Amino acid sequence: MVEKTPGENAHPFDRATRTTLIDGRLRGIASKDYWAFVGPFGGATGATLLRAMQEHPDRAGDPLTVTVNFCAPLALEEFDVHLRLLRANRSSQHWMAELTQGDNGVVAFATAVFATRRESWSHQQTPMPAAPSPDQIAPLPNAGIANWTEQYQFRFVDGTPEYNGETRREKPASACSRMWLSDTTPRPVDFLSLLSMSDTFFARIFHVLGVIVPIGTVSITTAFHADAADLAAENTTTVLGVADANIFHKNYSDQTGQLWSPNGRLLATTTQTCYFKA
């Protein structure tokens, strides 16, 4: 499912997340296409680490759960990825990927469980939230917020961002939003794009306070509820993303999210811890 070392004509997301083995070192460089404010969009960095693990010849099975920690801003220069197979069992593997950049040490790292999933009793407890079809909703105009937002089409069902400068500190708005999400250049949804998409939700504090404040994802965990065969069967370039938060306290908030296929299948769930200054 993963195209190895995508070329210059590959999808921008594949170019942004590729690494190349040179003299025994796995190297890469962030893409300006997915640049955020002080570094690349975290979803692209996470997908870079997951792609490196997926492309390793010893990897077996599909990603089951991935945790990515963001330690410091990634500079727009070459980085190294160090892979380690912490444990291999009969039908599961535990991997770690560390991204280092010169003298700057560990800038980001990810741990992931891969598993060979077999047929079992299957039951989706949670129904897909109702939503009008994506072609009925205009995408959010890109107001030059950041390069990475140009790479996605955000079609908000509710919780459309309104940053009007009026702070809602006394009467915070809902933290929940629902949006149809797709790559601007359509790309079939796979594990890499699901991981990246799970970090595309605008910070919940923007929604709640109605203003943009300094934020940064510290750690994100995404669990996949479909294997490669399931994703191939869905064959979609669009997902419904639902995000919410429970609490904002002492500079950190949580964020929960779900990514649904248009057919109503829950593809991934995600939680993150997000720094904020407000």
Place this chain on the structure above:
Amino acid sequence: MVEKTPGENAHPFDRATRTTLIDGRLRGIASKDYWAFVGPFGGATGATLLRAMQEHPDRAGDPLTVTVNFCAPLALEEFDVHLRLLRANRSSQHWMAELTQGDNGVVAFATAVFATRRESWSHQQTPMPAAPSPDQIAPLPNAGIANWTEQYQFRFVDGTPEYNGETRREKPASACSRMWLSDTTPRPVDFLSLLSMSDTFFARIFHVLGVIVPIGTVSITTAFHADAADLAAENTTTVLGVADANIFHKNYSDQTGQLWSPNGRLLATTTQTCYFKA
């Protein structure tokens, strides 16, 4: 807040989660008090790793988010814990703890972010679910399920486990349960017990199918929404635990959970990926 190298008279949980530095190696042994079926209760193992990180002299700040991966059953013999400070910033740190056991390699590992949290805008979006007070609910009788369940008092508000052998494969029951939870020997709730408590929810598939099937937590992520000062102010030995699941598919399910103080404060949220055979 953490008692270092608890002695033989310490609380069973503190004895179960201690490690000792011997000749430069951090060593420990699982406790029979928290034994499960094929190894110790995962919550105790996770707390052992978090305690080791917390007790390290270079650790600064309080735990913010912890991910524990369970790679293989832990044997009832000595283990080593290897700590690594992956990154230290001005007000946050990224740590890793690996548990190895002789020739068996990595049996479990944890990554954690620690942070010095400062006052900020604070808002709890989600209200605490209504529940009768714990003294109105009889604890679940311990039917010798496993040693570890004797260490906790489970007072179910709803979703009381009923494993009557009638499978509910065609009409699965709710995956949601609410329970008051406390250590059998009362112990003030701290980060270690919150992490452990976040793995005390009985597997969602037991609730949904009404039968006990083989299960095992693969990876758990717990985020703390209170710092040490907040926890000290709550000064509670009891929490309300709410757990749910979205999906059971191809041998794996998710599980979401919340731990509330009796005062209505959200102390921690948790998600896990759980293997099941059904």
